[in-house]
Amino acid sequence: MSIGAIIIGDEILSGKRADKHFPKVIELLALRGMALDWAQVLGDDRVRLTEALRRSFATDDIVFSFGGIG
Numbered sequence: 001m002s003i004g005a006i007i008i009g010d011e012i013l014s015g016k017r018a019d020k021h022f023p024k025v026i027e028l029l030a031l032r033g034m035a036l037d038w039a040q041v042l043g044d045d046r047v048r049l050t051e052a053l054r055r056s057f058a059t060d061d062i063v064f065s066f067g068g069i070g
Helices: 010-014 021-031 046-057
Strands: 003-008 038-042 062-067
Touching: 003 021, 003 046, 021 062, 038 046
Parallel strands: 003 038, 003 062
Antiparallel strands: none
16 A cells, blocks of 8 residues: 555646645655655646546555645
8 A cells, every 4th residue: 555645736737836735745644654655746637637536546545635626
């Protein structure tokens, strides 16, 4: 089992907003003696997001998803 993060948002990829979730999830996992094994930053593309989520659901990984609020 791995721990992953999917960070979503066109505004992050364009540089309009800085992501604060990535460093925070690393910090919170470290407090529990855990570590992030992988991460993806994806834009607001429905097909790409669906594929990424489908892949993550097909594993026994713990996956956190952040963003995509706009």
